[in-house]
Structure formats: C-alpha cells, structure tokens
Amino acid sequence: MNESHQPAQPAPVTPQSGPKKRKVPSTNQFFAKNTWNIFVYLLIGEFMALVIDIAFLLVDITAVQIIVTIVNVFAYCAMVSSAAWHYGNKDLNRYQFGHTEKNLKRGFWAGLIVSIYPLFFCVGLILANLGYMPYFDVVYKVGNGIFYHYYNWVAGGLVPSQLSWWQLLIIILPNVITVICTTLGYYFGFKDVDVVSRFVYRRGKQPQQENPEKKDRAGFL
Numbered sequence: 001m002n003e004s005h006q007p008a009q010p011a012p013v014t015p016q017s018g019p020k021k022r023k024v025p026s027t028n029q030f031f032a033k034n035t036w037n038i039f040v041y042l043l044i045g046e047f048m049a050l051v052i053d054i055a056f057l058l059v060d061i062t063a064v065q066i067i068v069t070i071v072n073v074f075a076y077c078a079m080v081s082s083a084a085w086h087y088g089n090k091d092l093n094r095y096q097f098g099h100t101e102k103n104l105k106r107g108f109w110a111g112l113i114v115s116i117y118p119l120f121f122c123v124g125l126i127l128a129n130l131g132y133m134p135y136f137d138v139v140y141k142v143g144n145g146i147f148y149h150y151y152n153w154v155a156g157g158l159v160p161s162q163l164s165w166w167q168l169l170i171i172i173l174p175n176v177i178t179v180i181c182t183t184l185g186y187y188f189g190f191k192d193v194d195v196v197s198r199f200v201y202r203r204g205k206q207p208q209q210e211n212p213e214k215k216d217r218a219g220f221l
Contacts, residue, residue, distance in 0.1 A: 024094075024099050030090075030091070030094070031106060031110070035114060038083040038087065038110055038111075041082065042114050042178065045079040045080060045146070046144070047145075048076075048079075049072035049076060052068055052072055052145075053072070053141075053148045053149075056068050066149075068149060073146050073177070076177075077181050080114075081181040081182070081184060084107050084183075084184075084185030084186045085185040085188055085189035086189060087106070087189060088189025088190035088191075089190065089192060092189070092190045104187055107183045107185060107186020107187060108179060108183045110182050110186070111178055111179035111181070114182070115175070115176075115179055118144055121139065121144045122172045125137065125172065126168065128140075128161065129160045129161060129163055131161050134159060134161055137151070137155065144175070150174065155171070
C-alpha cells in the first residue's frame with residue numbers, strides 16, 4: 001500500500017519589523033516645548049542675577065552696582081536669546097523638511113508668553129503704587145533681580161505709593177527686553193546666523209600659520 005505524502009506547508013511569513021519612524025511633533029507642540037525651554041532659561045537668568053545681587057548687597061559703591069547690573073542684564077539676555085536662537089534654528093530644519101511653515105513671529109509670541117513672569121511683578125508694582133500692596137517693591141526687586149539696582153536708582157528711596165507715574169513707567173519699561181531677546185534670537189536662529197561666532201571669528205581673518213623655516217630651525221635645534 002502506497003503512502004500518500006502531502007506537500008509540506010510553507011511556514012507563515014511574518015512581516016519584518018523595521019525601525020519605528022519617529023513621530024514629528026506638530027507646530028503647536030514644538031512651539032509649546034521650546035517656549036517652555038525659553039521660560040526655564042529665563043528663570044535661570046533671574047536666579048543667577050539674584051545670587052549676584054546678594055553677593056554684592058552690602059557694597060554701596062555706584063560703580064560696582066553699575067557693573068553688577070550690566071553683568072546681570074547681559075547674562076539674562078544671553079540665556080534667553082540663546083534658547084530662542086536654538087528654537088529658531090530647529091524650526092529652520094523643520095521648515096527645510098516640510099514639517100512647518102515659515103513664521104518669523106514665533107519668537108515674538110514666545111517672548112510674550114514667557115513675559116508673564118516679569119508682567120506679574122509689574123502689575124504688582126502698579127497695585128502697590130495705588131496703595132494696595134505698599135511693600136511690594138521688595139518682592140519686585142527679589143523676583144526681578146536683573147533690575148535690582150536699577151529700581152533703587154529710579155525710586156530714590158521712595159516706597160511704591162510715592163512713585164510718580166513717570167518713575168513707574170521708567171521702572172517697568174525695561175522689562176520688554178525679554179520680548180526683544182526672544183524675537184531677535186529666533187530670527188537669527190532661523191536665518192542660521194551665529195552672532196557670537198561672527199563677532200569672534202571675523203570674515204577674511206585667516207588663522208596664522210607657522211613659518212616652515214622657523215619650524216625646521218626649531219626642530220633642528
């Protein structure tokens with residue numbers, strides 16, 4: 001009796017699992033993430049300014065206070081504009097790959113959002129000027145440390161309720177520096193312009209090369 005041999009069934013083919021494609025965040029998600037990064041750098045800049053202010057709190061020398069204020073403002077601007085620059089530079093990459101549209105105003109809008117922090121102290125100072133929080137100037141100078149000495153110069157020892165409208169305006173106005181830093185930082189980042197590198201390494205300036213004869217003589221000696 002002949003045995004009937006059935007053909008072997010082919011093994012089921014399982015689809016090969018390749019590397020998972022990374023999900024590209026939407027424009028709004030990317031905006032929210034980088035706005036948060038800018039806000040974190042803003043807080044770091046304010047904290048650094050507060051530490052420097054405390055370190056020189058008892059130094060009653062105008063020249064030192066001016067230097068401290070310049071250092072605080074410069075460090076703050078460097079932190080905020082750097083975060084905005086990286087946001088703009090990453091947006092440039094997303095734009096080149098078709099993941100977002102070109103919008104140079106994103107740095108401005110991000111600056112407005114993170115400016116909620118200094119805006120809180122400005123509103124509190126206005127309320128203090130109206131007599132609701134008479135000692136809010138202490139909170140303002142601690143929370144907005146980059147302008148600690150600047151506030152003292154303009155206020156001249158007056159409590160907030162004694163400040164005139166023009167003194168209040170002069171104190172509050174410099175807080176727009178946050179929006180300026182984020183707007184310019186994002187713009188230069190999107191244009192892929194590194195201002196610091198261009199300032200340090202000027203165009204047309206080639207690195208100095210060693211004189212081969214001098215090198216040979218040095219090696220011979």
